[in-house]
Amino acid sequence: MSSGPAAPDWPAAPQALPRHQGPAEGLPLHDSATLRRWEAEAARGLPPHALMARAGAAVARLGRALAPHARQVWVLAGAGNNGGDGLVAARLLQAAGLRVRVWLAAEPASGDARWALAQARAAGLAVLPGGPPQPPADLGPDDLVIDALLGLGLSADRAPAGPVAAAMDALDRLPAGILAVDLPSGLIADTGGCAGRAVRARWTLSLLGLKPGLWTAAGRDHAGAIWHEDLGAPAPAEATTPRLLDAPACAGRWPQRPHAAHKGSQGDLWAVGGAAGLSGAIELAARAGLAAGAGRIHAVRLDPAAAPPSHPALMSRTPQALQGEALARATVVAGCGGGAAIGAWLPALIHGAPRLLLDADALNALAADPALAQALRLRRTSAVLTPHPLEAARLLGCTTEAVQADRLAAVRQLAQRYGAMVVLKGSGSVLAAPDGRCAINASGNAALASGGTGDVLAGWIGGLWAQGLDAWDALRLGVWSHGAAADAWQADRGPGQPLDALRLIEALQDLPRR
Ligand SMILES: NC(=O)C1=CN([C@@H]2O[C@H](COP(=O)(O)OP(=O)(O)OC[C@H]3O[C@@H](n4cnc5c(N)ncnc54)[C@H](O)[C@@H]3O)[C@@H](O)[C@H]2O)[C@@H](O)CC1
Ligand SMILES: Nc1ncnc2c1ncn2[C@@H]1O[C@H](COP(=O)(O)OP(=O)(O)O)[C@@H](O)[C@H]1O
Ligand SMILES: [K+]
Numbered sequence: 001m002s003s004g005p006a007a008p009d010w011p012a013a014p015q016a017l018p019r020h021q022g023p024a025e026g027l028p029l030h031d032s033a034t035l036r037r038w039e040a041e042a043a044r045g046l047p048p049h050a051l052m053a054r055a056g057a058a059v060a061r062l063g064r065a066l067a068p069h070a071r072q073v074w075v076l077a078g079a080g081n082n083g084g085d086g087l088v089a090a091r092l093l094q095a096a097g098l099r100v101r102v103w104l105a106a107e108p109a110s111g112d113a114r115w116a117l118a119q120a121r122a123a124g125l126a127v128l129p130g131g132p133p134q135p136p137a138d139l140g141p142d143d144l145v146i147d148a149l150l151g152l153g154l155s156a157d158r159a160p161a162g163p164v165a166a167a168m169d170a171l172d173r174l175p176a177g178i179l180a181v182d183l184p185s186g187l188i189a190d191t192g193g194c195a196g197r198a199v200r201a202r203w204t205l206s207l208l209g210l211k212p213g214l215w216t217a218a219g220r221d222h223a224g225a226i227w228h229e230d231l232g233a234p235a236p237a238e239a240t241t242p243r244l245l246d247a248p249a250c251a252g253r254w255p256q257r258p259h260a261a262h263k264g265s266q267g268d269l270w271a272v273g274g275a276a277g278l279s280g281a282i283e284l285a286a287r288a289g290l291a292a293g294a295g296r297i298h299a300v301r302l303d304p305a306a307a308p309p310s311h312p313a314l315m316s317r318t319p320q321a322l323q324g325e326a327l328a329r330a331t332v333v334a335g336c337g338g339g340a341a342i343g344a345w346l347p348a349l350i351h352g353a354p355r356l357l358l359d360a361d362a363l364n365a366l367a368a369d370p371a372l373a374q375a376l377r378l379r380r381t382s383a384v385l386t387p388h389p390l391e392a393a394r395l396l397g398c399t400t401e402a403v404q405a406d407r408l409a410a411v412r413q414l415a416q417r418y419g420a421m422v423v424l425k426g427s428g429s430v431l432a433a434p435d436g437r438c439a440i441n442a443s444g445n446a447a448l449a450s451g452g453t454g455d456v457l458a459g460w461i462g463g464l465w466a467q468g469l470d471a472w473d474a475l476r477l478g479v480w481s482h483g484a485a486a487d488a489w490q491a492d493r494g495p496g497q498p499l500d501a502l503r504l505i506e507a508l509q510d511l512p513r514r
Helices: 032-044 050-066 081-095 111-122 162-172 219-223 279-292 324-329 342-352 360-368 370-378 389-396 400-405 407-418 453-466 471-493 501-510
Strands: 072-077 099-104 144-148 177-181 203-207 225-229 243-245 268-273 296-301 315-317 330-334 355-358 383-385 421-424 430-432 438-441
Touching: 032 050, 050 081, 050 111, 050 144, 050 177, 050 203, 050 225, 072 081, 072 162, 081 099, 081 111, 081 144, 081 177, 243 471, 268 279, 268 324, 268 342, 268 453, 279 296, 279 453, 279 501, 324 330, 324 342, 330 342, 330 453, 342 355, 342 360, 342 370, 355 360, 355 453, 360 370, 360 389, 360 453, 370 407, 383 407, 383 471, 389 400, 389 407, 400 407, 407 421, 407 430, 407 438, 421 471, 430 471, 438 471, 453 471, 453 501, 471 501
Parallel strands: 072 099, 072 144, 144 177, 177 203, 203 225, 243 438, 268 296, 268 330, 296 315, 330 355, 355 383, 383 421
Antiparallel strands: 421 430, 430 438
16 A cells, blocks of 8 residues: 555555455444444543544555556535544545545534645635535546545434535546545445435445444445445443454354264255245245255155155155254254245244244234234244334334334344344345343345345254254355355346346355365
8 A cells, every 4th residue: 555645653454345354243343323432432531633634644645555547636614523524534635645625515513624625725625615516627437536525423313405505516527536535425324324325335334343234224225335444533432333244254253063863863844935926935945945055954844736856865745744853953944935824834834843944924923913922022042033124114013114214223132032043134244142132144145135035044043953953054154155145146247237136045055164
């Protein structure tokens, strides 16, 4: 990375997340209240403006590394401290020899940002607040744009209007890559929602801590590649902080396969569903369980008229076979293509299956019957629920929009209400356990937005769980690797191609188990 002008507290190079060596359970994600506390505590121990100086220096340094051929930089700064960070970066980039233009939304509101503006002006930058946001006419694809309009101080309940909205319009149409300071402007740090609209950045440098909203809901579409700079300020200890579920957080978590393994030692997976016309779903779940490595896979058709599984390694069963000893040993994945018929079998499964995952129609049956929900809460062993947002809304008795508006809150509420481990699926799947553990999945992409990939997820998690993993580990590993397989598949082909469910199972089999 090239070096800029000497700065007294020039920070170490920001960290690109894919190379991180974070804690085994995953990097912590901090909500905005914690970040505000963190910032205030850090500022107390430092000279005035030091945090902003470090933040701006980190932005400048990363900007030069990401756009090494840039000849000019356009910085769009808001009136808050996010804008202050941008002004510091603008001054340093100019000192490093780049042609820098700054657009400032309004006269700065805070002491830190006023200091940054005074420094920028003293360095010769012409910065006048207001005026139309006009990009430099000759801004090219190699040049750099810095989005420092809004950060953590965004008021989420009002859509940006006036000059800030005009600046966001200008950012929509630029050839150059956009580096967002702290957050893409308009993105809500805690939820990944947008305050009406948000900037689409190519890169985001998250300051102090990482924010949950960068990874879920609209976050992935707006943040681009995420970088991190902790500004040298130690993080506060937060016991229940959500964790980022990524490759390092899953390393070494795969089920062991001793040399003397045999099919009886690798677990029995029962996939229960297959109502008439819906037998494909149960076959996908069963095939995914087989690919995960479960020893014996039983596909239970609830309707005898449903087509039997076509894969020769799957055992076709009636629901009556799943009782007594067989049930007591089973890992059960219930509900994929289950139709209304699954409801009648759920009391016995909730009571008798030591490891139980409920998906699709089993979730709909659960949402409709309070007695089932009560039975689930009374279970002594773990259960896993895998709703997509509409199923989650049914389980919570609210709208899909309400679920999506705060996915972390929704998944935590589900885990509490049903006494189960839950994954709320979709872009940036969120996971929660009844004891408060929580995670956001960093893997996966829109290639997964095709029918049947959720059935594959259910069977894949079940197949991992059947091999002796603890429920939370199976859920974490299952969700992350499901997304990672889609990422590996997409890496070979570029974005835009959907991944069908059978190919997804092949991609899961191809994924290295490290
Ligand atoms: N004070 C410091 O030393 C540090 C500040 N930091 C930076 O400071 C940022 C937070 O700064 P602030 O609290 O000043 O907040 P912001 O700069 O994110 O936003 C506040 C400004 O945006 C306006 N605004 C808020 N919601 C809006 C909306 N919906 N539409 C239009 N305008 C809106 C406000 O009126 C105000 O002018 C962080 O994101 C980070 O970039 C970090 O660099 C850490 C150090
Ligand atoms: N845009 C996306 N980004 C990441 N993952 C996605 C996206 N769209 C769908 N998925 C994943 O694909 C799977 C779809 O599951 P689901 O909606 O239950 O589909 P189905 O019922 O057809 O099997 C889930 O694991 C979900 O997280
Ligand atoms: K920003």
